[in-house]
Amino acid sequence: MKAALQRFFDGDVWYSFRHSPVAIGAALVAAVCVFCAVFAGWVAPHNPFDLATLELSDARLPPAWEEGGQARYLLGTDDQGRDILSALMYGARISLFVGGVSVLLSVVVGVGLGLLAGFVGGRVDAFIMRVCDVMLSFPPILIALLIDGAGRAMFPEAAEHLAFAVLIIAISLSYWVQYARTVRGSTLVERNKEYVQAARVIGVHPLRIMFRHVLPNVTGPVLVLATIQVALAIITEATLSFLGVGVPPTQPSLGTLIRVGNDFLFSGEWWITVFPGVMLVLIALSVNLLGDWLRDALNPRLR
Amino acid sequence: MLAFILRRLAQALAVMLAVAFIAFMLFQYVGDPVTNLLGQDATAEDRAALRANLGLDQPFPVQFAAFIGNALQGEFGMSLRQGRKVSALIAERFPATLELALTAAVIALVVGIPLGVYAALRRGRWLAQLVMMASLLGVSLPTFLIGILLILVFAVTLGVLPSFGRGEVVALGGWSTGFLTVDGWKHLVLPAVTLSIFQLALILRLVRAEMLEVLRSDYIKFARARGLSDRAVYFGHALKNTMVPVITITGLQLGSLIAFAIITETVFQWPGMGLLFIQAVQFADIPVMAAYLCLIALIFVVINLVVDLLYFAVDPRLRIEGGTGGHG
Numbered sequence: 001m002k003a004a005l006q007r008f009f010d011g012d013v014w015y016s017f018r019h020s021p022v023a024i025g026a027a028l029v030a031a032v033c034v035f036c037a038v039f040a041g042w043v044a045p046h047n048p049f050d051l052a053t054l055e056l057s058d059a060r061l062p063p064a065w066e067e068g069g070q071a072r073y074l075l076g077t078d079d080q081g082r083d084i085l086s087a088l089m090y091g092a093r094i095s096l097f098v099g100g101v102s103v104l105l106s107v108v109v110g111v112g113l114g115l116l117a118g119f120v121g122g123r124v125d126a127f128i129m130r131v132c133d134v135m136l137s138f139p140p141i142l143i144a145l146l147i148d149g150a151g152r153a154m155f156p157e158a159a160e161h162l163a164f165a166v167l168i169i170a171i172s173l174s175y176w177v178q179y180a181r182t183v184r185g186s187t188l189v190e191r192n193k194e195y196v197q198a199a200r201v202i203g204v205h206p207l208r209i210m211f212r213h214v215l216p217n218v219t220g221p222v223l224v225l226a227t228i229q230v231a232l233a234i235i236t237e238a239t240l241s242f243l244g245v246g247v248p249p250t251q252p253s254l255g256t257l258i259r260v261g262n263d264f265l266f267s268g269e270w271w272i273t274v275f276p277g278v279m280l281v282l283i284a285l286s287v288n289l290l291g292d293w294l295r296d297a298l299n300p301r302l303r
Numbered sequence: 304m305l306a307f308i309l310r311r312l313a314q315a316l317a318v319m320l321a322v323a324f325i326a327f328m329l330f331q332y333v334g335d336p337v338t339n340l341l342g343q344d345a346t347a348e349d350r351a352a353l354r355a356n357l358g359l360d361q362p363f364p365v366q367f368a369a370f371i372g373n374a375l376q377g378e379f380g381m382s383l384r385q386g387r388k389v390s391a392l393i394a395e396r397f398p399a400t401l402e403l404a405l406t407a408a409v410i411a412l413v414v415g416i417p418l419g420v421y422a423a424l425r426r427g428r429w430l431a432q433l434v435m436m437a438s439l440l441g442v443s444l445p446t447f448l449i450g451i452l453l454i455l456v457f458a459v460t461l462g463v464l465p466s467f468g469r470g471e472v473v474a475l476g477g478w479s480t481g482f483l484t485v486d487g488w489k490h491l492v493l494p495a496v497t498l499s500i501f502q503l504a505l506i507l508r509l510v511r512a513e514m515l516e517v518l519r520s521d522y523i524k525f526a527r528a529r530g531l532s533d534r535a536v537y538f539g540h541a542l543k544n545t546m547v548p549v550i551t552i553t554g555l556q557l558g559s560l561i562a563f564a565i566i567t568e569t570v571f572q573w574p575g576m577g578l579l580f581i582q583a584v585q586f587a588d589i590p591v592m593a594a595y596l597c598l599i600a601l602i603f604v605v606i607n608l609v610v611d612l613l614y615f616a617v618d619p620r621l622r623i624e625g626g627t628g629g630h631g
Contacts, residue, residue, distance in 0.1 A: 134318050137603050142562045149584035149592050150329055235445045242447045243569055245584050262451060262570075270455055277448045285443050 016297040026289035033283050037092035044086035045074070057081070063271050076271040079264065084271060087257060088279050094253040095280070098168055099234035103226055105172035106233075110179025111215070111222060117180065118187025119210050129184070132177045143174035144236055148245050163248045171236050175229055179222055186218035224298060228291035231284045238280055254280045311611055315604045322600035326593035327370045379594035384586045389594045393576060398478050399469055400575035403567070404560040406491055407498035412553060415503040419510025420542060423518070434507070441504030446563055450497040450570035457493060465490050467572040494571040498564060502556050509552055513545040547614075554610040558603040 008014055017023050036043050058081040062069045069076060075084040117128040135143060151166035190196060191214070199209045234254075240246035241255030242262075249256055254276045261273025354360050361369070373379070379389040418434055425431040458466035470490035472479040481487025517523065518541055526536045565577035572578065576595060583591035 130317075133314075134321050137318060137607060138600070139559050139562045142565075142599065145565070145580075145584055146592070146596060149587065152584065153329075153587035153589055153592075231443075239445055239447060239566060243566065243581055243584075245581070258448070258451065265451065265455055265459055268459070270459070273451060274455070277451065281444060281448065284445075285440075288443055 013297050017293070020293055022289055023293035026286040026293070029282055029286040030290060033092060033279070033286070034096065036089045037096050040086070040089035040093050044083075044089045045072075046083040046086040048082040048087040048090055062269075075275050076269075078261070078272045079269075084275050087252065088254070088276060091252055091254045091257050091276060092279060092283065094247060094251055095234050095237055095255070095283070098164070098171070098237045098247065098253065099230055102168050102171035102175070102233045102237070103229050105168060106176040106229070107179055107222060107226055109172065110176035111183050111219075113176070114180035114183030115187055115210055115215060115218070118184040119191060119206070119214060125184070128180065132180055135174075135177050140174035140232075141236060141239060144170040144240060145243075145245065147173055148240060152245070163246070167237065167240060167246055170240070171233050174236075175233065178225055178229070182221050182225060183218050186221065187214055190214050190217050220298060224291060224295045227294055228288060231287040231291065234280070234287070235284050307615060308612065311608055315608050318604050319600060323371055323374060323597060324367070326374075326596050327367055329589050329593050329596075330370065331366070374597055379597075380590045382583075382588055382591050384582070384588045384591075389590045392579060392591065393594055393598065394477065395479075396574060396576045396579050398480060399573060400561060400564050400568070400577060402481060403491070403494055403498060403564055403573060403575060404557065406495040407502065407560055408553065408557055410495055410499040411502035411506055411556075414499075415506035416510050416549070418503075419507040420514060420537070422507065423511040423514035424537060426515070435511075438504040438507045441500050442508070444500070446497060446501060446566045447570050449500050450493070450567060453493050453497055454570070464493050466493060469574055494567050494573050497570065498560060498567045501563070502553075502560065505556070506549065506553065510545060510549055513548055514541060517541045517544050551610055551614055554606055554613070558599075558606045561602060562599060 058073070058077050059079050061073050061077045063076040064071050064074050073083050073085070075088070077083055078087065113128050117125040147170035148166055151162070151170065155162050155166075196209060196213060199213055237246060237253060238255030238258065241253050242259045244259065246255055247253045249260070252260065257276035258273050258280070261269070261276065264272050359366070377390045381387065382389050382392055385392065422431045422434045454466045457464045468490060469481045470486035471484040472481050472487055473483045481491055523536060523541060526540050564575060565581055567573065568575045568577035569581055579591060580595045582588070583595065
């Protein structure tokens with residue numbers, strides 16, 4: 001373990017990280033956001049879901065620096081007297097959770113199908129690639145909306161309960177294509193290399209060759225892709241929640257907070273919707289910048 | 304040439320069939336159409352009669368063929384939520400979405416191309432860098448957030464532009480247009496700008512990258528060596544060759560504009576197809592969803608096909624190699 005860490009700190013990736021102010025800045029912002037989200041229960045000054053502590057007399061207070069604001073509520077309160085800053089942290093937790101799990105799931109589906117297509121070839125390959133072609137001709141947000149809609153129609157009673165599962169499946173099914181195509185491409189190259197042929201000659205089971213020998217050699221690009229997709233998945237989740245077909249309002253994500261705040265825009269309470277928006281952009285932008293940096297750092301041609 | 308066109312046509316047809324199949328499956332197996340029409344407490348005979356009437360007792364391929372036949376005539380049944388024909392609902396909403404998408408496309412092109420050219424020619428100057436930074440923000444900001452911010456600034460704080468609906472529209476036959484009234488134009492500004500920002504940033508970055516690429520090529524050096532003016536080199540030679548990929552991407556993006564209009568229409572309560580679709584998703588109104596899906600797929604497939612064929616016509620290299628044609 002110690003040796004592995006030592007290797008990492010001596011390696012190219014760490015070197016390029018230390019010399020890229022943009023990457024350091026983005027990593028800091030992302031780390032703060034993730035920290036606040038994960039430890040929302042300890043970090044947040046209030047618990048926005050604890051009804052006992054809510055006071056309606058504190059509703060719609062502006063941020064602390066505006067006239068009428070209170071220091072207790074740094075970023076103001078919403079219509080039910082919930083502290084915006086705390087709601088942000090809890091909301092970010094749900095956004096990051098949905099985004100992260102969706103990416104994980106789409107990586108599993110995409111890498112699995114890509115490996116299968118590249119390794120088996122023939123009809124299986126042709127079929128999977130045609131499905132990819134069809135899916136690529138539509139924007140992912142539309143596919144996610146459709147899957148979400150179909151899911152809602154199938155389980156109308158349990159909509160509240162299953163909303164998270166439906167949402168995660170919808171997002172991951174609309175983003176797996178990229179992984180499948182990338183992995184298939186690298187698998188086609190790896191398949192004909194000597195070590196695979198050697199394994200075949202020894203009589204290793206094809207499934208074992210696929211997962212133990214080929215898989216570790218095709219995961220490089222997947223890592224970069226996954227980083228960028230985390231930002232995309234978070235934005236997709238926020239968009240779906242904003243459209244009212246995402247997470248249930250009882251567990252608001254950043255998108256839900258923006259949707260709710262949108263109703264108060266015209267009465268002048270801009271902070272209810274603007275701060276969740278800023279948080280969303282901060283997360284998406286920092287993750288995007290990190291992904292860009294990682295792509296360049298891992299690209300041997302740019303070294 | 305003919306083989307290429309035929310292959311592309313077959314591909315387009317296959318995509319349409321696949322989408323129609325998905326729409327059909329939605330229709331058939333998500334929610335029970337008989338229960339939807341008759342309600343929970345209909346008698347068994349009534350249900351069987353309606354089942355036979357709707358052709359639901361027929362074998363699967365026959366039902367699918369009937370569905371395709373109806374779809375070809377634009378017939379998708381009744382909306383479960385509004386109790387009106389889906390075709391009429393969509394025909395009513397289509398002009399609003401198309402006008403919005405076209406205006407957004409024009410804004411993206413008219414603003415994006417000059418800014419991209421500027422950013423390429425004046426690379427390194429602070430204004431060009433500012434443009435590039437703004438464009439990075441433009442591709443990172445979610446559409447709905449741009450809409451909300453524009454409403455906050457122009458409708459709430461400044462109070463100069465309306466923030467919802469289409470305003471006054473004029474009916475031309477079956478087509479309702481907002482282009483003919485001042486009120487209609489005012490209502491169009493914020494949604495169209497919102498919808499265009501992402502495409503604008505995309506086109507800007509694309510034009511800049513292509514322009515930088517072209518400016519490095521030999522024939523530009525040669526044009527300079529001939530002593531042509533900067534203006535002639537930049538606009539007569541460089542920009543012209545930059546336009547081919549730009550037109551391709553713009554064509555492909557027109558379809559996304561119509562799809563992304565879903566978000567913009569929700570933010571601005573713009574009475575287009577996107578809003579109709581979102582309401583259908585919220586209320587699980589399957590016929591509307593299926594019809595929208597087929598229509599959007601048709602638009603996408605037609606645009607992809609036209610772009611591919613145009614590409615083929617414009618770029619002679621593709622013809623010689625007998626290549627696979629642009630993209631998948």
